[in-house]
Amino acid sequence: MDCSYFGSRLNLYVDGELGYLEVAELQGHLSFCPDCAAELARLSEVRGALAAWGEVELAPPPGFAERIAAAAAQEARPGQATVGRVVGGALEALDDALGRIPLPGGRTVPVKNVLGYGIAATAVIIQVERFLRRTRELKPL
């Protein structure tokens, strides 16, 4: 196999998409082929520069946040807030006020969820109890 074969596999190599035997085969070739080794170095350099660029913060133009806030204000004209938005916001505020209960394993559960489940369970118990009482009352003598 020649350099064109191994050259076509360098991208798969840096992406970690080659199998164990293919990696060993390519690394064997790289150890004695300076051209392919240099090609790999250039490819890695480009990828390194792109990865470093991904952490660079670019500054948006002046007034950017104000323009977005103005556009958002047009979407949320008074009286047009949806029921979902209002209810969702109220639940989140309740969540914020009540806090969360820690569970084993580092997880937490919102207190409002526990209260909600408790209210739902109580309602079910009341309905079952009513049903049973009515059944007893209707039982023929």
Added chain:
Amino acid sequence: MPPSNFNKWATLPDPTPAELARAAAGDVEAFKTIVERYKGMVYSVAYNVLGNHTDAEDAAQEAFLRCYRKLPQYRSEAAFSTWLFRLALTASVDYQRRERRRPEPVEAPDIAGDEPELGDGISAAMLTAALRDLPDDYRVPTVLRDIYGLPYQEIADITARPLGTVKVMVHRGRASLRLRLQAERES
């Protein structure tokens, strides 16, 4: 799961539940506070996907408005910054697929901070110019893969392209970038 090149953005503090609740209920001032905190991240994503300031601003605005509309559905299982980052990526790719990019003179983006270290002889201006010169079909998957570290399958999903096509485009994008940077260094 956040993308691999997400360290910088993942350190941004999440809005408090109270801030999120106010913004989700339509409080524009509360939402503006969120925009101020994350505008650098969202604008950077849009600029890298689209390659020019005008389109980046439009796409970033669209990403924030999507965020505003979807805030009531946001659940705190994922960090807010991760959730918003995904919105910014998909809004920018959608924008690129929908709109024709505006021809703009190549100008280096305005970096918030010091000039970054990108490697031997590679400046920010060189890299952004080389990225901008790539055809959209190569640039977008290459940006998603090598700048933001997304898995190929996720790139295929976001760009609505077959997995094999996405891989070929990234490989060609890298090759093209390498040649352009090499030519720039030698000139």
